Each structure stands twice: as C-alpha cells, then as structure tokens.
Amino acid sequence: QEDAPHTLEVACPPALAGWSLATGLEPVAVAPSGFGLYRARNYDELVDCPVEMGPFWSAQFTACGVAHQLVVAGAAPSLDGERLLRDV
Structure with missing residues (x-):
C-alpha cells in the first residue's frame, strides 16, 4: 500500500479541548482547531509529514x-x- 493514498483522522479528546493541531497534510474535513480528516498522497508523505498537537x-x-x-x-x-x- 506504499503508493496508495492514505487518510488520517485525528480527534481531540474532550479533556484536551483547548488544544490545536497543525500539519502539512492536505485537509479533507477539518475543524477550526485543526483536528479532523487529512489525506496523504502515499505512505511516505503520511509518515514524513510532521503533526503538532497542543x-x-x-x-x-x-x-x-x-x-x-x-x-x-x-x-x-x-x-x-x-x-x-x-x-x-
């Protein structure tokens, strides 16, 4: 599946409601806080793209x-x- 597109969904736990998310992945359906659904063109992009939360x-x-x-x-x-x- 290395060359296939991948999606990543990151949800914010209620206890961390003040946190935000930033990433270079392509947003698909994302809340203003940054949490939500992202797309990567392939596996390499998925694992190489940084994600910052907090x-x-x-x-x-x-x-x-x-x-x-x-x-x-x-x-x-x-x-x-x-x-x-x-x-x-």
Missing part, C-alpha cells in the same frame, strides 16, 4: 504566491510573532 502559537504568511503556516510549540508569552513573521 497549545502553540501559529500564523500564516504567503511567500512568492505560496501559503505557509508557521507553528511554534512551547512559545513563551514574550514571543513577538509579528517580528518573527517579518524576519521569516
């Missing part, structure tokens, strides 16, 4: 017409997200 800082930006998401796990309250985006 409380984290996140922002989107576009470079050369390509959308990107920047995620910082364990960000200190002093994180200057706007400066980080400018610097990136």
Whole structure:
C-alpha cells in the first residue's frame, strides 16, 4: 500500500479541548482547531509529514504566491510573532 493514498483522522479528546493541531497534510474535513480528516498522497508523505498537537502559537504568511503556516510549540508569552513573521 506504499503508493496508495492514505487518510488520517485525528480527534481531540474532550479533556484536551483547548488544544490545536497543525500539519502539512492536505485537509479533507477539518475543524477550526485543526483536528479532523487529512489525506496523504502515499505512505511516505503520511509518515514524513510532521503533526503538532497542543497549545502553540501559529500564523500564516504567503511567500512568492505560496501559503505557509508557521507553528511554534512551547512559545513563551514574550514571543513577538509579528517580528518573527517579518524576519521569516
């Protein structure tokens, strides 16, 4: 099944309702928190694509017409997200 498309469903347990999920996998049916159903083109993409879950800082930006998401796990309250985006 290495070359077959794969789907991954990640559900958030009720006890962790404040958590979010970020991944580079293609979203299929995803909640605003990021939890839901994702698709991978093949097994390699599925296992190589990082998944971050928990409380984290996140922002989107576009470079050369390509959308990107920047995620910082364990960000200190002093994180200057706007400066980080400018610097990136």
